[in-house]
Amino acid sequence: MKTPREILFAHHQNAAPKLDAMRCEVVAGLNHQDTKARSGAVNLVSWCLGGSNKLWLELIWPCRRIWAGLAAIWILIFTVNLSQRDPSEMMAQKTPPSPEMILTFRQQEMLLAELTGQNEPQTAEHPKTFSPRPSSERSIETLMT
Amino acid sequence: MLAVAIAEQLPVQQAREGNPEAWDTLFRRYQLPLYVYVFELAHNEHTSLDIVQEVFIAAARHIGGLRDDEKFGGWLFGIAHQKVIQLWRKHGGKEILFDEIPESADEFEDSPDDLLIRREQEIEFMNLLNQLPLPQRSVLLLHFVEDFSLEEIARITETQIGTVKSRLHYAKRALRKLLEEKK
Numbered sequence: 001m002k003t004p005r006e007i008l009f010a011h012h013q014n015a016a017p018k019l020d021a022m023r024c025e026v027v028a029g030l031n032h033q034d035t036k037a038r039s040g041a042v043n044l045v046s047w048c049l050g051g052s053n054k055l056w057l058e059l060i061w062p063c064r065r066i067w068a069g070l071a072a073i074w075i076l077i078f079t080v081n082l083s084q085r086d087p088s089e090m091m092a093q094k095t096p097p098s099p100e101m102i103l104t105f106r107q108q109e110m111l112l113a114e115l116t117g118q119n120e121p122q123t124a125e126h127p128k129t130f131s132p133r134p135s136s137e138r139s140i141e142t143l144m145t
Numbered sequence: 146m147l148a149v150a151i152a153e154q155l156p157v158q159q160a161r162e163g164n165p166e167a168w169d170t171l172f173r174r175y176q177l178p179l180y181v182y183v184f185e186l187a188h189n190e191h192t193s194l195d196i197v198q199e200v201f202i203a204a205a206r207h208i209g210g211l212r213d214d215e216k217f218g219g220w221l222f223g224i225a226h227q228k229v230i231q232l233w234r235k236h237g238g239k240e241i242l243f244d245e246i247p248e249s250a251d252e253f254e255d256s257p258d259d260l261l262i263r264r265e266q267e268i269e270f271m272n273l274l275n276q277l278p279l280p281q282r283s284v285l286l287l288h289f290v291e292d293f294s295l296e297e298i299a300r301i302t303e304t305q306i307g308t309v310k311s312r313l314h315y316a317k318r319a320l321r322k323l324l325e326e327k328k
Contacts, residue, residue: 004270
């Protein structure tokens with residue numbers, strides 16, 4: 001005695017190889033779709049790598065000496081620029097104007113005032129320029145004034 | 146108890162994630178039951194193979210529409226049923242989609258195993274199955290092949306549970322009667 005299910009399945013068992021082949025075909029199609037989706041990212045990376053490789057081979061490698069020379073020149077310019085800029089800036093920051101320079105400047109200013117006819121002692125009203133220096137130097141300036 | 150009645154651990158979740166091996170397992174599990182169902186309704190080998198293939202492709206494409214993983218089998222048979230209906234309609238078989246049977250089947254045998262067929266009756270059984278009206282045959286096949294519940298058969302065939310119940314009852318009764326007559 002058999003169940004209807006057993007009879008039905010036995011009756012159609014000869015279709016199994018065709019069904020297997022069809023199933024493999026469908027799964028292969030799914031596999032292909034999956035591979036295609038995955039290979040999208042891989043393609044992008046390989047395209048970028050291929051592009052950079054092409055750039056290297058066609059643009060940089062044939063004129064490598066020129067590129068190297070240009071790079072060396074730029075490095076030299078940069079180094080020279082750095083080495084020249086640093087001491088001048090430091091000098092400007094560190095050295096205050098000397099008292100002699102200030103004295104000369106004041107004298108020239110007074111002379112200019114005489115020449116233009118303004119004889120009033122306006123120089124006394126000029127704001128004092130601030131020059132940070134030791135107090136010992138300030139006393140000399142006061143004496144000279 | 147039928148093997149199909151035992152809860153199966155099918156890799157539906159992996160299939161949802163696009164795993165081809167999971168799809169292979171699922172297709173392997175359902176290829177013959179689907180073919181039996183489609184062939185017994187369409188009666189053409191080439192057409193049946195085409196429909197099963199279309200069902201597999203549609204399943205892989207629309208797996209997102211399946212809400213419950215445990216209903217995968219019923220969902221697959223639902224697609225197959227729709228394909229068979231399309232085929233019937235294409236061949237102008239509108240009238241055979243409906244049968245006129247009263248929706249009152251009080252006594253309903255729950256198991257497909259209650260109908261056991263002797264070896265000498267096997268060919269007779271296949272012939273008698275083909276004599277049944279298509280709606281009754283469809284319901285009976287779903288009951289025999291996968292032991293689907295009434296609710297599941299109703300969902301697959303998109304009919305009322307009462308209709309499924311009565312179709313199944315009359316189909317089984319007709320089959321039993323024919324088998325007894327042939328003794």
